[in-house]
Amino acid sequence: MSDGASDAVTPDTVVVDGESLTPEDVEAVARRGARVEVAEEARAAVVAARERVDEIVESGQAVYGLNTGFGELVDTRIEPSEVEQLQTNLLRSHASGAGRTLDAEEVRAMILTRLNALAKGYSGVREVVVDYLATMLNERIHPVVRSRGSLGASGDLAPLAHLSVVLLGEGEATVASEAVGDDDSAPNGDGGRERLSGADALATAGLTPLTLAPKEGLALINGTQLTTGIAALLVVDAERLCEAADAAGALTTEVTMGTTANCDPAVHRVRPHGGQAAVAEHVRALTADSEIVESHANCDRVQDAYSVRCLPQVHGAVRDAVAHLREAVAVELNSATDNPLVFDAREADSRATGTDDAVVISGGNFHGEPLALRLDYLVSALTELAAISERRVDRTVNPNLQEDHLPPFLAADPGLDSGFMIPQYTAASLINEMRATGRPSMDNTPVSGGQEDHVSMSATSALAAKSALSNARTVVAVELLTGAQASEFVDDALSHGRGTAAVYELVREVSPPVTDDRSLDDDIEAVADAVAAGRLEERLADAV
Structure with missing residues (x-):
């Protein structure tokens, strides 16, 4: 989606x-x-x-x-x-x-x-x-x-x-x-x-x-x-990451015994943001036929924490930000952006420089502001996507917040084993880096003797956004790994949803369950690579 x-x-x-x-x-x-x-x-x-x-x-x-x-x-x-x-x-x-x-x-x-x-x-x-x-x-x-x-x-x-x-x-x-x-x-x-x-x-x-x-x-x-080149690739990668984040959130919702009532279409009809509705629909499709979700439909919990309950609102806002960037990239990819531009005389009103048949006009189509602002917006959006993902990781591993069926830090032998304690640290570290990223489009340094007195810093924005996307992808990979590990402690008699089952299976193809403490850096990277390559997206397309 x-x-x-x-x-x-x-x-x-x-x-x-x-x-x-x-x-x-x-x-x-x-x-x-x-x-x-x-x-x-x-x-x-x-x-x-x-x-x-x-x-x-x-x-x-x-x-x-x-x-x-x-x-x-x-x-x-x-x-x-x-x-x-x-x-x-x-x-x-x-x-x-x-x-x-x-x-x-x-x-x-x-x-x-x-x-x-x-x-x-x-x-x-x-x-x-x-x-x-x-x-x-x-x-x-x-x-x-x-x-x-x-x-x-x-x-x-x-x-x-x-x-x-x-x-x-x-x-x-x-x-x-x-x-x-x-x-x-x-x-x-x-x-x-x-x-x-x-x-x-x-x-x-x-x-x-x-x-x-x-x-x-x-x-x-x-x-x-x-x-523009980096921004075009970012659009593809960010949309792919949004799919993966929805999948990670849906899996976390299941293994923490959350509800998908927050994704009821009635909720989103009365606040009809496009991204929000799309995410709610996606999570419902991912968890369709989930016996885990159905097993606690009538439990005593009144509401889930915001990181689960507000998933459609936050993920949806991120999707809308990515769509905003796609709109600008689609225009920029097919634009003439150098200076001066050469026109048939019949195309232009200006006659300052040219002949009866041809006109050269100096303008500013080279200015990167239309992309710079949206790329900085993307950094903010991805930071929020990573932040809510990390909060769901914490709810899954934190012994002060966990459901009774989950051991502290998802460790097989808590105390002797630390389990998934440190992957959450890693996620927190990456988010801190994202939050520290500046907004280059807000800066300006006049150059060329003052002739070029306002610049966009759009390339710096693009490079910063690329780094932010890589960090966000890694945070989501941590959540996917955490959700898969938590699944090992869910009643075997209960099945995942159509989409979350596919998510679990893909994670397990690159990362076996953690039965004794081991280094998880390669596991995190393998899951992140699967997201980057579109393998998770392809698997979900077949499942939901």
């Missing part, structure tokens, strides 16, 4: 047309190696936009990024003989990032989303630039990209410059090692991949370094593609 998510089978080929790219397409290319093809109508749009740029260049008018300096140097006119060098210098100078190198899926997401933006036909690059980007994806040439340096306006400049200098034969990229093979799940430079100079990496696909034409350097780096 992933609100707004596609249930389509992962495609083998993604057609890039500038109009229809989805988060699921990004995952298919970034993580699963789907090939890309550029639609013929997109090629025609790219060719037409390039002709407009050539026409404006020939007119001799001063146009930002074509024959002027950049940022504060906008008023510096570049001689016609130097306009090609201008684009090369732009990429070289802007490839000045820092921090870890991006992993393969992050780089591939960046290439794909930049390719799609250029394919809209408002950036003015030549068709050969589009073809080189597509070939890099299909031949698995992954530029070595520094993760830090973007301010989210004028786009993700430094990371995109590190990516784009490889087109010039400069910088570095990783390629598959013939001796070892290719492992795209590993960070760049690992997993059997060989690190080469840009020129040598291009040569593995039969490509020679490009010489950039006017506007092309700026078009390659002036966009939100680090932010």
Whole structure:
């Protein structure tokens, strides 16, 4: 029940047309190696936009990024003989990032989303630039990209410059090692991949370094593609995590002898938030036919604790936050985000720069604010998802809160064994880290001599959200493990629900019951990996 998510089978080929790219397409290319093809109508749009740029260049008018300096140097006119060098210098100078190198899926997401933006036909690059980007994806040439340096306006400049200098034969990229093979799940430079100079990496696909034409350097780096690529993957991962969190909460509800009366449709009809209703329906489906739930339908407990009773309200609000991000990502994936943009004269009202047939307009589509704010919102939402999950873990292991059938900390021999005492500590630690995460979009540092005086910090928001999602996934994995362990102490004669039975079985496939104390770090990681890979989601789709 992933609100707004596609249930389509992962495609083998993604057609890039500038109009229809989805988060699921990004995952298919970034993580699963789907090939890309550029639609013929997109090629025609790219060719037409390039002709407009050539026409404006020939007119001799001063146009930002074509024959002027950049940022504060906008008023510096570049001689016609130097306009090609201008684009090369732009990429070289802007490839000045820092921090870890991006992993393969992050780089591939960046290439794909930049390719799609250029394919809209408002950036003015030549068709050969589009073809080189597509070939890099299909031949698995992954530029070595520094993760830090973007301010989210004028786009993700430094990371995109590190990516784009490889087109010039400069910088570095990783390629598959013939001796070892290719492992795209590993960070760049690992997993059997060989690190080469840009020129040598291009040569593995039969490509020679490009010489950039006017506007092309700026078009390659002036966009939100680090932010957008990570955000697209986050949408998929967050929706998958919401499914897993519902499943963990449903299992906890069962093993703590809670009730699903809180999921009665009547409750949610009178407060009709979409996410809340969807979660209530999901929990009812997960616990359908549960003999454990039915066994205490008439018990003396009047109400469950908030972490169980308010599960639909909290999980539902998180789903709504994820849907809010998906909405922005869907728009951003298929937007022209560089500056300036090139239009047919009939499309634009402005005539400040251009000819009778073509107009160049400087705007701010590179500004990452539409994503930055929602990515920070996602961090808050995921923190709450993890927080309520950890509270349910505590109710399951805490001897002061447990039901009588559960031993302290779910230990086989409490005292001699500590059982699940420390996994709850781990969850608490991860939540503390999430709560300490700042909200980068609230910050601003003027740059470029004050010309770029308000920035979004969207890439920092994206990287922070990715870290928060990983932490939240681990917390939910702890709850799934805890629920499965608690199940070992429930009357064997009572069966789980249709969905919770599938949850229990999947957990047990990667983590056997704890009968004596052992290290659980590998168990936690294995369950988290099963959630990340979509295995739990697939199992539940078959069960409910």
